Amino acid sequence: MYTHGLNTAMTLYRNGTLTLSQAASRAGRSRDAFATALVRHGISVRENHVRSRTAEESLRAD
Template identity: 60%
Template sequence: MHTHALTTAITLYENGTLTLTQAAKRAGRTPEAMEAALRAHGVALADEAPTATPARPDRPARAD
């Protein structure tokens, strides 16, 4: 089940705005559950990413 909070947290994590812990809190999940959700959505974890750049630099961050 997708929730608005989870979708927002994933987007903010993917853009580099939130850390894993911050994204987990925003989504109301444990860090372990957030990691699983990120992987399920095809988002590389920061320690798994080859560089420090966001996973989607072509997509601007949105605040809405």
């Protein structure tokens, strides 16, 4: 069942139906874990997530 939920969330994210946060929640994963799963399955993470992560990492470095 968990795998089915992940696959469904990935499909909905890839099609633009869900945002990254919504899809991660549906899959029962954190945003970062879901983004990692997307990449492992050959699905591009939309640019806005990459930007927000970079800004987030910059804040942590300070």
